[in-house]
Amino acid sequence: MDIKQNYFEFYGLPEAFDLDLGQLADRHLELQKQLHPDRFAHLSDQERRLSAQYTAYLNEGYATLRSPLLRAQYLLKLRGIDTHNESSAPVDPAFLMQQMELRERVEEAPSHADPDSELEALAEEVSNAMEQLRLEFRREISQPGETSLQGAAAAVRKMQFLDKLSREIERLEDELY
Structure with missing residues (x-):
């Protein structure tokens, strides 16, 4: 060992x-x-x-x-790509807009008519998006070549956004109970 x-x-x-x-x-x-x-x-x-x-x-x-996210980041690190310390890496503008909209919904959830249902719907939406990104990561990481590695890294960057959003939703759910 x-x-x-x-x-x-x-x-x-x-x-x-x-x-x-x-x-x-x-x-x-x-x-x-x-x-x-x-x-x-x-x-x-x-x-x-x-x-x-x-x-x-x-x-x-x-x-x-x-952790799927940490495992994905680690696999990339083993291949020479560090997604932990990237702050200037480009992220798809459409994805960023979607994240902004989701964040607004999360911020507004406590004042929603039914906060529990809204947070549950948000959690499910984030979970589904995360699963799609995991599928994308699996596909990209299994392919040889630098382009596929960059595609895998892009998926991980998006997963990081969703992971943070998911933790925020969980925090709000805890506060409601």
Whole structure:
């Protein structure tokens, strides 16, 4: 086991967008047991620190691979594209307009005649759009070439917008209850 491996290698899983999340969870538990710092309590300081590093890497990897958006970003990062720190990357203007309209609806939802129904409808709309982008990402990432990688990156950028919007909807739903 080596923290120089990518997360897929570390977990012994195929480097792919579609993962068996049950297999990921099972593998996580196995590795957690193997690497738990308590198993290294009687060893040297260096070995205990190494165990803590492995555990941190394990948990970071699990969080990344479990989330479709983070997994997509990670797959792109492995191919040399970092979508985490892009602020000047172009995004489709029609998509941006759609996002502005959705954001307005989210902001107005608490004062809507039926806020619960409005937030539920918005959540479903965002979920459907996210699924379409996941399909687009799968298609693009599976194709060879720079153009396909750029298409996959464009899908991920849009997914980031929708993910943020989805979290805002969830926050508002929590506030209503």
